[in-house]
Amino acid sequence: MRIDAAYSASALPYTNYTRLSPWQSIAILSVSRLEVANNQWIASKREVVSHAESGNLWCSADAQYLLDNIIGSIYFLILTIIDWLLGQSAKRKKPSMNIKGKVAVITGAAGGIGRAVANEMANRQVGSLALVDKTEAVHELAKEINQLAGRTVATGYPGDVTEDSFRSFVYRDVHEKHGVVNICVPAAGITRDSLSVKVDKQTDSVVIYPGKTFRLVTEVNLIAPIYWALELVAGIADDRRKNGLKRWHHTEGVQGTIIFIGSVSSQGNKGQLSYSATKAGLEGAASTMNAEAIFHGVRCGIIHPGFTDTPMVRALGEEYIEQNIIPQTQLRRLIKPEEIADAICFMISNPAVSGSIWADAGWRPAA
Numbered sequence: 001m002r003i004d005a006a007y008s009a010s011a012l013p014y015t016n017y018t019r020l021s022p023w024q025s026i027a028i029l030s031v032s033r034l035e036v037a038n039n040q041w042i043a044s045k046r047e048v049v050s051h052a053e054s055g056n057l058w059c060s061a062d063a064q065y066l067l068d069n070i071i072g073s074i075y076f077l078i079l080t081i082i083d084w085l086l087g088q089s090a091k092r093k094k095p096s097m098n099i100k101g102k103v104a105v106i107t108g109a110a111g112g113i114g115r116a117v118a119n120e121m122a123n124r125q126v127g128s129l130a131l132v133d134k135t136e137a138v139h140e141l142a143k144e145i146n147q148l149a150g151r152t153v154a155t156g157y158p159g160d161v162t163e164d165s166f167r168s169f170v171y172r173d174v175h176e177k178h179g180v181v182n183i184c185v186p187a188a189g190i191t192r193d194s195l196s197v198k199v200d201k202q203t204d205s206v207v208i209y210p211g212k213t214f215r216l217v218t219e220v221n222l223i224a225p226i227y228w229a230l231e232l233v234a235g236i237a238d239d240r241r242k243n244g245l246k247r248w249h250h251t252e253g254v255q256g257t258i259i260f261i262g263s264v265s266s267q268g269n270k271g272q273l274s275y276s277a278t279k280a281g282l283e284g285a286a287s288t289m290n291a292e293a294i295f296h297g298v299r300c301g302i303i304h305p306g307f308t309d310t311p312m313v314r315a316l317g318e319e320y321i322e323q324n325i326i327p328q329t330q331l332r333r334l335i336k337p338e339e340i341a342d343a344i345c346f347m348i349s350n351p352a353v354s355g356s357i358w359a360d361a362g363w364r365p366a367a
């Protein structure tokens with residue numbers, strides 16, 4: 001017996017194409033065959049469940065089958081009501097981008113902020129974590145996180161974030177082992193600070209900031225994070241394409257979130273020409289991606305941390321920190337990496353937050 005959509009558009013408040021939940025799908029399958037969004041027939045219960053779980057099961061409300069089977073219609077109506085009730089209670093419990101169970105990629109994971117984000121996501125029961133950094137320390141971090149979690153959550157991926165082949169390998173490997181990547185925090189970054197133009201006392205000559213250094217900082221701080229983020233969007237777009245989905249609809253829930261790491265220096269900071277320029281560039285990239293990637297259900301934001309207690313800042317030296325940084329903060333201390341990680345996870349899990357957040361401890365640099 002075939003009841004492609006054994007319900008009536010007049011009896012139920014549905015439009016012509018209606019998303020089915022797993023409940024509805026299983027019910028229908030017991031008496032019918034179904035049509036998925038790309039117009040393929042599916043016939044096994046396993047297929048229905050997997051399509052429904054991936055949010056890609058649709059049922060064609062074709063009028064000619066409407067009255068094919070009255071019993072089927074009643075059966076379907078009852079299950080629809082049960083499903084609606086279950087859906088209402090689920091909606092009350094869950095924000096639409098809960099970190100729990102998601103698949104995340106963090107670059108710069110062996111550094112201060114990346115490490116704190118990894119720990120915070122593990123606390124929030126992320127499903128799987130890819131820890132990317134140029135140092136082998138990511139293996140040790142993965143081990144620590146897995147021991148604390150009592151399960152295998154994290155995997156270390158040592159490598160250079162500027163290498164395209166490395167990036168493709170990581171995404172492919174994570175996808176094969178854990179599914180589509182939903183979260184990306186590309187935190188790997190470097191500083192190469194120096195005045196833009198200075199008089200070198202030793203050589204008694206005027207020196208311009210080296211272009212080669214500028215290009216290196218741009219590769220790591222600007223181009224790499226953007227491409228790690230684009231890889232996430234591409235993965236989700238491809239998955240949706242394969243499932244016959246087109247423009248994202250809010251009823252699907254948020255599919256992915258990217259949080260770039262900017263800096264207070266994005267507004268300019270003496271001695272940080274290349275660093276400031278790359279962090280300001282990320283602001284433009286985040287707003288553009290925010291506008292584009294939502295087509296595939298992906299949000300994109302940027303956080304601008306102030307001076308945070310990580311190896312990057314400690315490298316400035318205690319004296320410099322005490323004299324030039326601490327007095328210009330409201331808190332009179334460096335920000336803790338955990339405070340930045342908390343703000344990043346807040347941005348990910350609250351879909352109403354868009355654009356940028358300044359986590360700068362009231363940083364007011366002297367002119």
Ligand SMILES: NC(=O)c1ccc[n+]([C@@H]2O[C@H](COP(=O)([O-])OP(=O)(O)OC[C@H]3O[C@@H](n4cnc5c(N)ncnc54)[C@H](O)[C@@H]3O)[C@@H](O)[C@H]2O)c1
Pocket residue numbers: 107108109110111112113114132133134135159160161162186187188189190220261262263264304305306307308309310311312313
């Ligand atoms: N610490 C701060 O005060 C502060 C403030 C604002 C923004 N940020 C930004 O936060 C991010 C994290 O910084 P952090 O303070 O944790 O610094 P960090 O130096 O502790 O960590 C950076 C990590 O990036 C990794 N890395 C650098 N280049 C890489 C490459 N080519 N490939 C792979 N990994 C690479 C390093 O190995 C390191 O583990 C950076 O983007 C930084 O610009 C930091």
